[in-house]
Amino acid sequence: MSDASLHDARLSACPACDAAPLAQRIAEKTGPADLILSLPTIHCATCISDVERALTAHPGVRHARVNLTLRRALIDAPGLAAQDLIPVVEAVGYEAHELDPAALAASTSDRQGRDILMRIGVSGFAMMNIMILSVAVWSGAEHATRDLFHLISGAIALPTVAFAGQPFFASAWRALRAGRLGMDVPISLALLLASAISVYETLHSGQHAYFDAAVMLCFFLLVGRYLDYRTRAVARSAAEELTALEVPRAFRLTQGADEVVPVAELLPGDLIRIRPGARVPADGEIAVGESEIDRGLLTGESLPVAVRPGIALSTGEVNLTGPLVLRVTAAGRDSSLARLAALVAAAESARGRYTSLAERASRLYSPAVHLLALSSFLGWFWASGDLRHAVNIAAAVLIITCPCALGLAVPAVITAASGRLFRRGMLIKDGTALERLAEVDTVVFDKTGTLTQGLPQLVSLDPLPEAWRPMALGLAQASSHPLAQALARALGDAGVLPAAVAEIAERPGLGIEGRFAHRRLRLGRAEWSGGEDGATARSASWFRLGAGAPVRLEFTDRLRPGAEECVAAIRESGRRVLLLSGDRASVVADIAARLGIEEWQAGMRPEDKAARVEDLSQGVSRVLMVGDGLNDTAALSMAHVSISPASALDAARVASDIVMLGSGLGPVSEALELSRKARRRIKENFAISIVYNIVAVPFAIAGFATPLMAALAMSLSSVSVTLNALRLR
Amino acid sequence: MEILAILIPVSLGLGALGLGAFLWALRGRQFEDPKGDAERILSKDWDDRPRP
Known part of the structure; x- marks a missing residue:
């Protein structure tokens, strides 16, 4: 299992880095x-x-x-x-x-999955056939019959072990060459020793042959390995699907017409068109056009920023109102997004590897088992001088202590738990994430896009006179600006029908205007619509009808569904909750008050967030970071464990251990509870397998162990561990 | 006891048959979409003749 998680770590490092050359290869591919x-x-x-x-x-x-x-x-x-x-x-x-x-x-x-399935199938069928013969031996077959049955069993078992045991042999060999004693070393030793001793016993018409045990061992351990693989494969394919949904394309301006090109093919100096509502695909400087852009994902600001020619934009920002033409200054590997991904990769390697419960158990287990088998061999050899008997005892000890239950204990629980979380919309990207989640005592939230939806919501319709509402709706509907859309939504929900507003024109950076019954309508910024903004916490838009006094419409950030319950549940469970945001203090204070979060900090830059999370981790705290923006990525990879919503930027999703697919925050607190339950089940499973060993090992050392006992102990412990794990579903 | 000479080859043969069927199904990618296959059996398409 240890090599499997290593494999995983390499996968999660930085898909964005690999994406560009891959896209090129696809473009070249014909057929x-x-x-x-x-x-x-x-x-x-x-x-x-x-x-x-x-x-x-x-x-x-x-x-x-x-x-x-x-x-x-x-x-x-x-x-x-x-x-x-x-x-x-x-x-x-x-x-x-x-x-x-x-x-x-x-x-x-996914050849690897089919490969394991095939080995499970082969060892399963071999196990059943050998078991038929073994039952005959256990029930009293003797002399020539017993020897014949042992011979046939051996003829089935040896090729099966040679084929189905390969994953264990390969990983044990790797571990030995690296100078370690993994779980797979005692497993391989038990398989080889059991097979060898059984061949010897069969040829000398001995009483006991452990062919059934060797094959059964293969079968149960492969099942554990397959569960482990499935969990990671399901999570990986869903995570890949999220990445694959954003096919990176840009509109390049060439002589005459626009041309659609993959982002990987953009070069500095290219002119690209960015339509309203589109994400900026490369770093650059505005050549033509005025608009407003949403920098929320990069900085955490909830308010759009007005831009004009000459202003620099970075990858990942969203263009809101007017079409823009951008002169590319850096694309692909040199863009700010790619640089950030590199920063994340560096932070990840600095985080260090987490030692999972399974690894800690195997570190204790492997030396103990080897020592036990060796000492019983030496003890018996010294006491009786019978080499064959001593080797037999040592093999029995290895087989009985073999970690069937231990190999199933963790993957069975993780599979059950992540299956349940997946149905609730949480995607576990890393096997140890659940264990780390169980240790969390401090939860850090980002604001924009995480606790809030990043979508403004109208505070109240009251300032807008009844008679103006249809005209306001007619005007607001025509704009794609988030504030106008929020106004349109609120008016629509109130049952207002839109008036036919004529001559609608969007003024980038200012607002939208139109004409209704010879009166001019304006919806937009304060100074343009004739209003006056004081220093307030909330974003506002002004609506003016003809020469009348302008009306101030206030907006607040809409909370994600389930945010209040989630924060309340986390606080109730005794964990500390913090809110770190890049937005203005007044806005952050407002949200913190609504959610009942006492500790908050505003105006934080990405480095500040990462430093604060590191600061918390330096103490005794185990931090869960929940965030979605580029400004959170460093903090996400610095935290003990991290969650990001599916709406987050690629880089943030890559940096986090768990991705939240639904729109609600409710699953976060559920995941915290479930992870604690899962850790308890894992520990119970360890206890079960230890109890089986404590009962069975003395028999094996005393020399009373029979193949029947080994088979019983092995299957009973494996089944009870699996059933215990299934209680989580 | 002579019956063993027949019974053992028969039981091994049956086992091998089962294993062969499993490997054939695995090679034919029949475990790729278990959910879809469970639903497809309810559909009336291709009831009269197999899908080309």
Whole structure:
């Protein structure tokens, strides 16, 4: 298991770094195009046949197959692009998104999973057949019959152990070469010793052969290994899907027309067009256009910033109101986003590896077992002088103590717990994340995009006179500015019908204006609409009708659903809650008061956040960081364990251990509780397997152990450990 | 006891048959989409003839 988690750590380092060359390779690839669509809403047989029928009926599609487990459609359609097929699926009533095949490369070829399954199958069938023969031996077959049965068992068991035991032998060999004693060394030793001694006993018509035990050991341990693999594969494929959803593209301006190019192909000096509502794909300087941009993901500010030609933009910011033309100054590897990813990778390596409960157990276990087997061998050899008997005893000790239950104890619990969390919308990216989550005593939240949705909400409609509301709605509807949209939403919810406002024009950086019954309407910034903003906590917009006095409309940041309950539940469980934000103090204080958070800090830069989290960790605290922005990434990777919402930037999701797929915050407090339960179950499982050993080992050392006892102890402990884990579901 | 000469090969043969079927299913990627297969059996498509 130790090598598996090492493997995992390497995977999580920095997908963004690998993404660019991969995208290039895909662009160069010619031949039959395999398209992958994500279908998040399909759930039944009718959905499958609807989608497949619609896709295969489309000209040019050679083959289409829906995978319901992954909620994806795999389409073989040479010459077609995803943009051609998404409307086909949407026409039959299902949501469809394009997935970037490059980002999914790892999960489509999950050869490793099938490899383990095949070994489980082989050892399972061999185990059953040997068991039939063994039962005959246990019930009293003697002399020639017993020897024949042992021979047949051996003929089945030896190739099976040689094939199914390979993962253990390989990892034990790696551990030995690195000078360590992993879990797999005693396992391999037990397998080899049991097989060798059984061959010897069979050839000398001895009484006991441990072929069944050796194969059973393989079977149970492989099941544990498969569970471990599944958990990580499910989480990884879902995390990859999140990354693959954002196919990085940019609109490059060339002579005459716009051209769609992958972000990886942008060069400094290129001119790119950024439409309102789009994310800035590369660092650059505005060449043409005025607009407002949302820097929330980078700085945590909730208010849009007005920009004009000459101002520098960084990757990840969102353009809100006007179209912009950007001159690229840095793209791909040199962009600020990539630099941040490098910073995150550095912070991750600094965090150091967490030693999981399983690793700690195996560190105690391996030397103890070797010592026990060796001393019983030496003891018996010294006492009786019978080498064959002494080796037999040592093999029995190794087999009886072999960590079937130990190998299943952790993966069975983690599988059950992460399965339950997955159904609640939490995605565990790292196996040890649950264990680390159980130790958390301090929770640090980011504000914009984490506790709040990053979407403004109108405080009250009261300042707006009844008669003005239809006109305000008619005007606000036409804008994509978040404040205007919040106003439109609030008016729509109040049952107001929009008036037909004419000559609507959006003035980037200022607001939106129009005309209704010869009167001019304006909605926008204070100085432009004729209002006057004092120093206030809340963002505001002003609405003015003709020459009338302007009306001030106040907005506040809308809380994520479940935020209040989540914070309350965490505080109730006795953990400390902190709010760290890059936004202005007045706004942060407002949110903190609404949620009942006493400790908060505003105006923090990314370094400040990381430093504060490090500061907390230097003490006795174990910190859980929940955040979504670029300004949180360093803090996320610095914390003991971290969670980010699915809406977060790529870099933040990569840096965190758990991704929250739903929109609510409720699962965070549930995950904290469940992780404590899971840790308790893991410890119970260790206790169960230790109790079995304490009962069985004295028999083995005393020389009373029989293959029947070994089989019973092994299967009983494995089954009880698995059942205990299933109580979590 | 002569019956063993028949019974043991038979039981081993049956086991091998089962193992062969499992490996065939695994190679044919029949464990890729367990949820979808559980649903597909309810659909009326391709009831009369197999999917081409």
